[in-house]
Amino acid sequence: MNTLTLWFHKIGSPPTFYRLAGRFTPWLFALAALTGLVGLYGGLVLAPADYQQSDAYRIIFIHVPSAWMSLFIYFVMAVNAFIALVWRIKLSETLAMCCAPIGAAFTAITLATGSIWGKPMWGTWWTWDARLTSELVLLFLYVGVIGLYHAIEDRRQAARAASFLALVGIVNVPIVHFSVKWWNTLHQGSTVRLLGPSAIDASMLWPLLLMALATKLWFLGSLFARARASLLELEAGKDWAREEALRTGAAP
Amino acid sequence: MTTASASRACAALLRRDLLLTWRRRGDALSPVLFAIMIVMLFPLALGPEPNQLARIAAGIVFVAMLLAGLLALDTLFRADYDDGALEQLVLSPHPLAMLLGCKILVHWLTTALPLLVAAPLLAEMLHLPRQVLPVLLGALALATPLLSLLGAVCVALTVGMRRSGMLLALLVLPLYVPVLIFAAGACDAAQAGLPFTAPLLWLGAALAMALVLAPMACAAALRISIS
Amino acid sequence: MSEFLAMGGYGAYVWSSYAIFAVVLAIDYIAPRLHRRRVLAELRGRIKRQQKRTETPT
Numbered sequence: 001m002n003t004l005t006l007w008f009h010k011i012g013s014p015p016t017f018y019r020l021a022g023r024f025t026p027w028l029f030a031l032a033a034l035t036g037l038v039g040l041y042g043g044l045v046l047a048p049a050d051y052q053q054s055d056a057y058r059i060i061f062i063h064v065p066s067a068w069m070s071l072f073i074y075f076v077m078a079v080n081a082f083i084a085l086v087w088r089i090k091l092s093e094t095l096a097m098c099c100a101p102i103g104a105a106f107t108a109i110t111l112a113t114g115s116i117w118g119k120p121m122w123g124t125w126w127t128w129d130a131r132l133t134s135e136l137v138l139l140f141l142y143v144g145v146i147g148l149y150h151a152i153e154d155r156r157q158a159a160r161a162a163s164f165l166a167l168v169g170i171v172n173v174p175i176v177h178f179s180v181k182w183w184n185t186l187h188q189g190s191t192v193r194l195l196g197p198s199a200i201d202a203s204m205l206w207p208l209l210l211m212a213l214a215t216k217l218w219f220l221g222s223l224f225a226r227a228r229a230s231l232l233e234l235e236a237g238k239d240w241a242r243e244e245a246l247r248t249g250a251a252p
Numbered sequence: 253m254t255t256a257s258a259s260r261a262c263a264a265l266l267r268r269d270l271l272l273t274w275r276r277r278g279d280a281l282s283p284v285l286f287a288i289m290i291v292m293l294f295p296l297a298l299g300p301e302p303n304q305l306a307r308i309a310a311g312i313v314f315v316a317m318l319l320a321g322l323l324a325l326d327t328l329f330r331a332d333y334d335d336g337a338l339e340q341l342v343l344s345p346h347p348l349a350m351l352l353g354c355k356i357l358v359h360w361l362t363t364a365l366p367l368l369v370a371a372p373l374l375a376e377m378l379h380l381p382r383q384v385l386p387v388l389l390g391a392l393a394l395a396t397p398l399l400s401l402l403g404a405v406c407v408a409l410t411v412g413m414r415r416s417g418m419l420l421a422l423l424v425l426p427l428y429v430p431v432l433i434f435a436a437g438a439c440d441a442a443q444a445g446l447p448f449t450a451p452l453l454w455l456g457a458a459l460a461m462a463l464v465l466a467p468m469a470c471a472a473a474l475r476i477s478i479s
Numbered sequence: 480m481s482e483f484l485a486m487g488g489y490g491a492y493v494w495s496s497y498a499i500f501a502v503v504l505a506i507d508y509i510a511p512r513l514h515r516r517r518v519l520a521e522l523r524g525r526i527k528r529q530q531k532r533t534e535t536p537t
Binding site for chain 1: 488493499519
Binding site for chain 2: 164179
């Protein structure tokens with residue numbers, strides 16, 4: 001227990017995290033690019049066309065991993081927000097706030113690609129289905145967190161307020177999903193299914209899982225890169241930040 | 253602190269807030285005026301066809317209520333923040349959640365209750381079928397306190413800001429979505445001749461939860477933004 | 480190759496989705512780098528100003 005907390009404090013201190021993240025970030029991006037490219041090759045070239053949707057289904061290889069990420073990142077953000085509010089750890093505040101733009105990016109990708117996929121398959125760009133509507137609300141929540149964070153002068157206070165909002169939001173997401181589902185069934189039966197009734201074939205499954213892995217790695221890389229920049233900004237007065245500035249200033 | 257002194261503090265706060273609103277009683281009517289203006293825009297935009305208006309009347313009334321409530325939210329803590337009374341409230345030895353609950357109650361009484369009284373008028377303007385009116389009023393009676401409570405949490409987060417209008421709307425609207433769905437859903441069901449008690453019960457359950465949790469969340473948010 | 484690009488007639492939909500994916504992730508890759516560079520430049524400027532102040536005390 002004691003060594004664990006010690007280790008935690010050491011990793012959690014901004015200079016240590018900055019150094020460690022700097023070492024990991026390029027590898028994470030490289031791994032993400034590699035798995036992503038293999039996954040895309042499998043999805044775009046090797047996987048056969050779907051018997052119902054022909055080649056249009058290939059959007060799944062970016063749409064579904066992005067949708068998973070949009071929820072996963074919100075969860076990561078909320079966990080960090082909780083830690084930030086309860087234990088007031090500076091690193092958690094930074095990580096929670098750096099999650100928000102990445103999550104918003106993946107949510108935007110999910111909405112855009114879903115809408116592009118919906119046009120040939122359902123004949124419409126948009127439908128007020130439970131999943132689509134809750135994804136849209138999720139985007140608003142992300143934008144709200146980002147907006148609140150940037151609207152408050154004091155960085156740490158801003159991070160805490162936005163963290164609080166993120167926690168309120170995580171209660172809201174399932175409620176919205178449930179309520180829209182209820183509302184939609186009141187009006188009409190749900191007619192749209194993402195995938196046909198058939199279970200997904202193995203030749204389509206492995207690229208999908210690889211893409212999910214690639215987006216997770218990408219998220220970690222992007223999170224670390226963002227957290228480094230934010231920590232540097234937050235700790236601009238500290239010695240380690242000055243040393244970093246002078247070190248990078250001498251190198252180029 | 254004994255319970256007696258806490259309840260005395262709450263009573264004092266209620267009296268003060270009500271008195272302050274009474275001194276500026278003209279302001280209490282502005283949400284109603286705003287809601288009437290919104291409702292007036294719909295027939296002008298969609299055409300005065302009574303059947304068409306009747307079909308969407310309940311939805312329009314709820315959206316108008318929601319927007320009017322959103323407009324009024326800003327006044328919840330604004331004056332108290334400007335004159336420093338809010339900080340005194342945060343520093344006071346009494347449970348902050350309870351005091352904030354009182355403030356939210358007064359805010360609901362002075363902004364949402366006039367809207368509730370005006371609702372039959374709005375419904376009539378939009379040709380809402382008479383038999384739906386009780387359901388509309390019931391849904392409004394359950395939904396408006398919920399909107400005030402949820403809104404208060406978000407206002408507490410933005411309390412120190414100069415221009416918080418657009419941001420506040422962005423924070424509040426995702427939280428309002430389920431309330432709007434259930435409230436308008438109850439009226440829709442009633443209009444279609446379907447059972448409408450389930451959504452009303454859901455609203456009631458949500459209100460019971462929010463009555464306990466929202467003042468506490470509001471207090472936590474306020475402590476973050478005033479520090 | 481052109482058959483691959485056509486995607487069974489859905490080429491426009493498929494490739495526009497992938498283009499959006501690529502563009503958003505490219506922005507996501509560049510933004511933190513620009514941010515970090517800006518912060519470091521600001522920091523260097525601040526250090527330089529401080530040095531000047533200590534060299535010529537008023």
